[in-house]
Amino acid sequence: MIASGFDITVCVLLCLCALAAVTGRDTFRAIVFFIVYGLLISVAWLRIDAIDVALAEAAIGAGLTGVLLLGAFGQMGSADTMAREPRGAVLIALVAGAGIGAAVLFAVQGLPPEGAGLTAEVLAQLEASGVGNPVTAVLLNFRGYDTLLESIVLLVALIGVWSVASETGWGERPGIVHHARAGGTLQSFGRFLPAIGLVIGAYIVWAGSSGPGGAFQGGTVLAAVAILTILAGLVDAPRVTTRWLRWALVMGPGVFLGVALLGLFGGAFLVFPQAVAYPAIVAIEIVLTASIALTLVLLVLGPPREAPQ
Amino acid sequence: MILDAITMVLTLGGLAFFAAGTLGLLRFPDTHSRLHALTKADNLGLGLIVLGLALQAGTPGNAIKLVLIWALAMIAAGTTAQLIARSALVSNLRKDDGDRTR
Amino acid sequence: MGGDPIIASWLVYGCCGAVLVGLGLFGFMRPTTTLRRVLAFNIVGSGIFLLFGATGYRVPSTGADPVPQALIITGIVVALAATALAVALMLALARVSAGRDEDA
Amino acid sequence: MSDWYLAIGIGLLLTLAGALFRVWRGPDAADRMMAAQLTGTAGIALVVILAAASGDWAMLDVGLVLALLAALAAVAFVKAASPNGAGDPEEDDLS
Numbered sequence: 001m002i003a004s005g006f007d008i009t010v011c012v013l014l015c016l017c018a019l020a021a022v023t024g025r026d027t028f029r030a031i032v033f034f035i036v037y038g039l040l041i042s043v044a045w046l047r048i049d050a051i052d053v054a055l056a057e058a059a060i061g062a063g064l065t066g067v068l069l070l071g072a073f074g075q076m077g078s079a080d081t082m083a084r085e086p087r088g089a090v091l092i093a094l095v096a097g098a099g100i101g102a103a104v105l106f107a108v109q110g111l112p113p114e115g116a117g118l119t120a121e122v123l124a125q126l127e128a129s130g131v132g133n134p135v136t137a138v139l140l141n142f143r144g145y146d147t148l149l150e151s152i153v154l155l156v157a158l159i160g161v162w163s164v165a166s167e168t169g170w171g172e173r174p175g176i177v178h179h180a181r182a183g184g185t186l187q188s189f190g191r192f193l194p195a196i197g198l199v200i201g202a203y204i205v206w207a208g209s210s211g212p213g214g215a216f217q218g219g220t221v222l223a224a225v226a227i228l229t230i231l232a233g234l235v236d237a238p239r240v241t242t243r244w245l246r247w248a249l250v251m252g253p254g255v256f257l258g259v260a261l262l263g264l265f266g267g268a269f270l271v272f273p274q275a276v277a278y279p280a281i282v283a284i285e286i287v288l289t290a291s292i293a294l295t296l297v298l299l300v301l302g303p304p305r306e307a308p309q
Numbered sequence: 310m311i312l313d314a315i316t317m318v319l320t321l322g323g324l325a326f327f328a329a330g331t332l333g334l335l336r337f338p339d340t341h342s343r344l345h346a347l348t349k350a351d352n353l354g355l356g357l358i359v360l361g362l363a364l365q366a367g368t369p370g371n372a373i374k375l376v377l378i379w380a381l382a383m384i385a386a387g388t389t390a391q392l393i394a395r396s397a398l399v400s401n402l403r404k405d406d407g408d409r410t411r
Numbered sequence: 412m413g414g415d416p417i418i419a420s421w422l423v424y425g426c427c428g429a430v431l432v433g434l435g436l437f438g439f440m441r442p443t444t445t446l447r448r449v450l451a452f453n454i455v456g457s458g459i460f461l462l463f464g465a466t467g468y469r470v471p472s473t474g475a476d477p478v479p480q481a482l483i484i485t486g487i488v489v490a491l492a493a494t495a496l497a498v499a500l501m502l503a504l505a506r507v508s509a510g511r512d513e514d515a
Numbered sequence: 516m517s518d519w520y521l522a523i524g525i526g527l528l529l530t531l532a533g534a535l536f537r538v539w540r541g542p543d544a545a546d547r548m549m550a551a552q553l554t555g556t557a558g559i560a561l562v563v564i565l566a567a568a569s570g571d572w573a574m575l576d577v578g579l580v581l582a583l584l585a586a587l588a589a590v591a592f593v594k595a596a597s598p599n600g601a602g603d604p605e606e607d608d609l610s
Contacts, residue, residue, distance in 0.1 A: 002521045004416040004423070009528045011427035013535070018431050018454050020539060022438025027446055032538050032547045034450050035588050036531075039558040039581070041457055046565045046574055048424055048468040049475040053460075056484045058580045060491050062555070065453070066588035068491075072446055072498045074595025076505055093440035101433015108425040108462060115469035117476040134477035135484070143481060150485045157492035164503040178594070180603035185395075186590065187603075189388045193583070196381070200583055204576060212573045216484050217580075224584050231590050233603070292488070299495035302502065317519060320564070324526045327557060331533035334553060340545050343537075347549060351556040358523075358560050362567045365516075374575045375563060378582045382559055385585035389552050395604040396593040397545035 007047055014040045031073055035066045051212035052135040055204065059220035067227055068300050071175075130277025132210040139214060140281045144270045148260060151253040151288060154295045158249070162240060165303035171241045175301035180233040190232025197225030205289050209278070215285045219292035226297045237297070240304045245294070252291025256284050312364050319361030326354030340397050348390045352383050425465035431458030445504075449497045456490045520568035524561055531557045548592045555585050 017037035021030045038061025045054035122134045122142065129137035139147050162174075180186040201222040208214030229235045238245050259280050260270040267273075272280045333346025359379040363372040435458055438451030460483045467476035534557070537550035559581045566574035593604050 001417060002518045002525070003420070004418050006521045006524050006528070007416075007418075007420050007423040009525055011423055011430075013528060013532060014427055015430050015434065016532075016535065018434045018438075018458075020535075021454060022434055022441070022447070022451050026541075027444060028544050029538065029541070029547055030447055030450060032551045033535075034453070036535065036538065036551055036554045037454070037457075039554060041461065042577060042581070043558065043561050043565065044424055044427070044461060045464065046562065046569075046577065047420055048465055049569075049571075050464050050468070050480050050483070051571070051573055051577065053464060053480050053483050053487070054574070054577045055580060056487050058577050059584065060487055061457075062558075062581055063584035063587050064491060065494065067591040068495060068498055069446070069450065070588065070591040070595045071600070072502065074597075074600040075502055076446060089440070089442045093437050093442075096440055097433045097435075097437030100436055101430055104432050104462070105426055105429035108429050108466075109422065111425070111466060111469070113419065113422075113469060115466060115476075117467060117469065118478045119474065119476045122477050135480045138477050138481035139484065143478070146482070146485055150489060153489055154492050157489075157496050160496045161499040164499050166503075166506065176599070176601045178601045179606070181605040184603060184605040185388055185391045186593075186605065189384070189586065189590075192384070193586075197583055200579055204580070207573075207576065212576060214484075216488055220488070221580055221583065224587055228587060228590065231594055296488075296491065299492055302495070302499050313516060316516075320520070320523045323560065324523050324530075327527060327530045327560065330553060331530040334537050334550055335533055340543055340549070343546065344549055347553050351553055355556055355560050359563060362563055365567055366572065368572075371572045371575060374572075374579060378559060378563060378575065378578045381579070381582035382556055382585055385582065385589075386552070386556065388586045389589035392593045392604060393545050393548055393552070393589055396596050397543060399604045400545075400596055 010040060010044055010047065014044065027073060031066075031069045034069065035062065038062050038065060052133070052214065052217065055212055055217040056220060059217060059224060063224040064220065064227070064296060064300055067224075067231075071300075071302075075176075128274050128277070130272065130274065130281050131208075133208055133212065133214070135212070136208050136214050136281070139216075140284060141272060141277065144256075144260065147288075148253065148256050148270070151256060151291065154292065154299075155249060155253065158295050158298055161299055161303055163303075165240075165305065169303065169305035171239060172304040172306055173237045173239050174298055174304045175230075175237060176305070177236060177307050178231050178233045180231075186232050187234060190229050190234050194225045194229050197221060197228075201225065201289075201293075205285060208285065209282065215288040215292060219289040220296060222289065222293040223296035223300070226293065227300055230297075230301070237301055240298075248294050249291060249298075252288040255287040259284055316361040316364050319357050319364075323354045323357035323359075323361065326350050326357060330354060341394060344390055344394050348386050352386055355379055355382055419469075421465045421468040424468075425462055428458045428460075428462030428465060431455075431461065434458075445501045446498075449494060449501070452497075453490060453494060456486070460486055517568045517570075520564050524564045524568065527557050527561050527564065531561075544592070544596065548589060552585075552589060555581070555588075559585070 021033040042054045042057040129141040201218045204213040205218030263271040330350030337343045359375045363375045366372045435455030467479035534550045534553040562578040
């Protein structure tokens with residue numbers, strides 16, 4: 001009874017936040033509602049026992065997305081004008097949104113209350129995967145090709161972001177060059193937090209082999225902390241043509257691919273024999289964390305641009 | 310049993326501070342006084358809840374994590390309060406001067 | 412004092428996901444600014460994730476299904492990458508249109 | 516005990532709803548951001564309460580991440596509010 005009351009309250013607040021984010025004219029208000037929405041979504045994930053997802057959502061939804069959207073808002077200002085729409089566009093949007101929402105709702109409530117799922121199969125094979133956390137086992141072993149392709153997708157997205165750099169911006173540092181008052185609140189905070197953030201990020205990667213955590217969650221935390229030091233003006237983002245940067249970016253997918261190819265000797269692509277599964281996964285996780293963190297930082301900072309004179 | 314009772318009292322006290330903070334946020338007249346009400350109330354609120362739960366945490370590791378969460382939240386609250394207050398002050402002055410640089 | 416839940420958690424969050432998809436689609440299609448569309452697109456995405464995750468929690472005795480969880484984690488990260496790309500394109504568009512206005 | 520925690524959680528959600536009202540009303544951007552900050556702290560409290568309610572203390576890691584990144588949105592906000600999006604409100608000379 002109380003549990004249901006809690007769940008329903010969370011869902012009502014989630015829907016209110018989403019509604020407030022899509023209605024009204026004030027873009028800033030919509031962004032703030034979206035940040036709160038990301039927070040509530042991680043609470044929702046905890047209620048359906050998906051701690052791994054909640055971790056990723058907490059780091060991305062409450063951390064990186066807010067920085068990305070607020071930064072975009074700050075740079076766009078009044079330049080973001082409305083496109084010209086046909087008459088009755090609101091009505092069409094309303095009908096389509098309500099119609100598709102209702103259809104999905106109808107489908108969800110009609111689902112049988114017990115789904116077969118794949119939990120039993122995953123748990124039965126968990127020992128062979130080399131790790132104790134079923135989610136990590138799926139991510140890096142059972143469905144490793146998903147994760148391998150995803151790490152490559154991240155790189156493609158980064159190439160996409162860099163490719164919209166202006167002619168004069170290429171080869172410069174990504175995003176704006178930030179500055180802050182020397183010794184001020186922002187700078188002190190930016191000096192203090194990364195020390196703890198590094199420990200927490202590493203801890204989450206390490207925890208991922210036995211409990212909730214892993215490369216994506218830890219990498220996102222590290223990325224958020226790195227962005228804070230850049231926002232505080234303590235560190236300048238490296239120039240996009242820096243050689244070590246390029247190497248570090250391809251290192252994660254590269255090592256993953258390499259280990260996957262080594263699997264060919266043991267039988268098939270991406271197959272880890274049980275004896276080496278644990279060290280192989282840990283090695284992949286470490287380099288993947290670094291690559292993911294770096295890629296996310298660069299994605300959030302945006303294309304390289306010329307420093308203002 | 311006694312431990313449970315203490316936890317109940319502490320968490321309820323924490324909730325009361327959160328409620329007080331929200332009330333201040335809703336009722337106080339201007340930006341800076343609202344900020345003042347909020348940062349004091351919500352940190353005490355989280356502190357009492359963390360204290361109450363630390364009694365139930367079982368292992369010392371969990372209790373330490375709880376205290377670390379509280380410490381980090383306090384530092385974040387102090388920093389944001391300072392930055393947002395200053396930002397509000399600066400942008401109000403900028404508005405008064407009528408010199409809009411952006 | 413609590414007793415059994417009146418309604419299963421997975422159903423509550425699954426239905427919530429469906430409503431979020433509808434709300435996000437409305438926000439995406441209504442006349443609005445580009446940044447707001449990017450935001451609405453993210454709401455549609457997270458609604459789908461929530462729906463997917465909730466259906467994976469239908470057998471609570473064994474806990475949440477790890478396969479949807481793994482897919483959703485990759486999905487969340489890809490959604491962030493897509494958002495970053497959208498924001499970069501948006502800013503580039505604004506820069507180009509501003510330049511054209513100056514030329515005219 | 517689990518029901519007690521969830522009841523406290525519902526109370527926290529209600530205070531969060533109050534803060535949402537301030538986000539809606541504003542009037543200034545600083546007011547909205549401040550209210551979002553309160554929802555952030557309430558969210559951390561919710562996560563630790565849920566960890567206790569379910570007895571799954573691994574959930575504390577989520578609270579740890581939220582607390583670590585609690586100030587990030589506010590930092591991004593003061594950046595966006597500064598004239599060229601790169602500064603810091605403390606750099607401006609108020610005298």
